[in-house]
Amino acid sequence: MADMDSRAHGSSYTFLPGGIPAVELSADELKDRLIVGFDSADGRSRAFNLLRTQVTKLIDAHGWKMLGVTSATPAAGKSFTSINLAAALSRAGSRTVILCDLDMRRGSVIKQMGVEVKVTLDDYLHGKRDDWREALFRVNNDRLVVLPTRAGLRDSSEMLTSARFGTLMADLRALSRDYIVLCDLPPVFANDDAMLTMRHLDAYLLIVDHGRTTARQIDESLALMAPAQCIGTVLNRYQGGLADAYGYGYGDTYGLKDYGAQA
Numbered sequence: 425m426a427d428m429d430s431r432a433h434g435s436s437y438t439f440l441p442g443g444i445p446a447v448e449l450s451a452d453e454l455k456d457r458l459i460v461g462f463d464s465a466d467g468r469s470r471a472f473n474l475l476r477t478q479v480t481k482l483i484d485a486h487g488w489k490m491l492g493v494t495s496a497t498p499a500a501g502k503s504f505t506s507i508n509l510a511a512a513l514s515r516a517g518s519r520t521v522i523l524c525d526l527d528m529r530r531g532s533v534i535k536q537m538g539v540e541v542k543v544t545l546d547d548y549l550h551g552k553r554d555d556w557r558e559a560l561f562r563v564n565n566d567r568l569v570v571l572p573t574r575a576g577l578r579d580s581s582e583m584l585t586s587a588r589f590g591t592l593m594a595d596l597r598a599l600s601r602d603y604i605v606l607c608d609l610p611p612v613f614a615n616d617d618a619m620l621t622m623r624h625l626d627a628y629l630l631i632v633d634h635g636r637t638t639a640r641q642i643d644e645s646l647a648l649m650a651p652a653q654c655i656g657t658v659l660n661r662y663q664g665g666l667a668d669a670y671g672y673g674y675g676d677t678y679g680l681k682d683y684g685a686q687a
Contacts, residue, residue: 439599439600439602440520440522440557440560440569440599440603441557444557444560444561444562444569445560445561445562446561446562446563446564446565447537447539447561447562447563447564448564448565449537449538449539449563449564451463453538457536457537457538458504458508459507459508459511459536459537460472460508460511461473461476461507461508461509461510461511461512461513461514461515462511462512462514462515462564462566464515469508469512472505472508472509472511472512473512475509475512475658476509476512476513476516478656479491479509479513479629479655480513480516480517482627482655483604486626486627488626488627489596489597489599489601489603489604489605489626490593490596490597490605490607490624490625490626491604491605491606491607491625491626491627491628491629491655492526492606492607492609492618492621492622492625492627492628492629492652493505493506493509493606493607493608493609493628493629493631493658494609494610494611494612494618494628494629494630494631494645494649495611495612495630495631495632495633495637495645496611496612496613496630496632496637496641496642496644496645497611497613497614497633497637497641498530498611498614499633500611500631500632500633500636500637500660501631501633501658501660502608502609502611502631503525503527503532503533503536503608504536504660505629505631505658505660506523506533506606506607506608507523507533507536507537507608509606509629510523510568510606511563511568513604513606514566514567514568515566515567518567518602519567519601519602519603519604520567520568520569520602520603520604521567521568521569521603521604521605521606522560522569522570522571522596522599522603522604522605522606523568523569523570523571523606523607523608524545524571524596524605524606524607524608525545525570525571525572525573525608526545526573526584526607526608526609526610526617526621527573527608527609527610527617528546528573528577528580528583528584528610528617529575529576529577529578529580529610529614529615529617530575530576530610530614531572531573531574531575531577531608532575533570533572533573533608534570534572535575537563537570539561539570539572541559541561541572543558543559544559544572544573544574545559545571545572545573545592546573546574546577546583547559548588548592549577549583549586549588549589549592550583551588556571556592556595559571559572580610580615580617581615581616581617581620584617584620584621585620590624593624597624607621607625609621609622609628612644612645612648612649613641613644613645613648618649619648619649619652622649622652625652626653627652627653627654627655628649628652628653628654628655629654629655629656629657629658630642630645630646630654630656630657630658631657631658631660632657632658632659632660633660634659634660642657
């Protein structure tokens with residue numbers, strides 16, 4: 425397997441390098457931060473396991489590799505869902521999941537994980553690093569790899585249309601079918617960043633805050649993101665049907681039909 429520096433910037437490859445540093449998160453730390461997707465024995469992981477199965481079926485059926493997760497407005501739970509779905513996906517099958525924090529202005533994945541890192545994606549986008557792979561880390565040396573970003577990148581739109589970002593997306597696309605790329609995107613109404621990023625992705629999930637996100641916001645989000653394909657909606661804090669205390673569920677894109685998958 426090639427060393428991290430053995431390929432020139434901008435080249436394509438079908439694998440990630442060995443030696444990606446691992447960040448150890450104990451079971452208690454994961455529990456405290458509501459990262460439940462790693463533990464199928466935790467009843468709260470049920471919705472993410474069910475969602476994982478649906479997403480995996482679609483990935484396999486359509487040959488997709490790169491998916492986005494977004495919401496209409498902030499505070500809908502998209503980063504929470506992204507982290508737990510990525511964790512659940514990494515526990516099934518043999519594919520490595522790369523979780524990319526592409527919410528450049530309000531990136532929160534490393535904050536929610538409680539992780540401190542020296543190198544992030546924005547270092548690469550601003551030219552401080554020549555290889556985006558230097559920012560990668562594994563969670564507990566498992567099949568979940570994170571590409572983090574710092575919050576507060578004010579020139580996010582410019583970065584997302586830069587040659588470096590195009591190279592990143594092309595490199596991720598060139599990875600073999602042994603990888604799934606899950607991108608935590610900014611909210612649709614925050615700026616045009618989600619729309620700009622979707623040009624590089626296959627499809628996306630829309631997070632809906634049950635009781636707060638309106639039907640009009642959903643319709644307008646779908647219209648703004650078109651022609652990108654929305655594969656479904658995830659209902660955050662959903663109450664009803666077989667719901668339990670955790671309050672998560674998911675439905676289809678049109679009409680928010682309940683699949684009976686709450687946790």
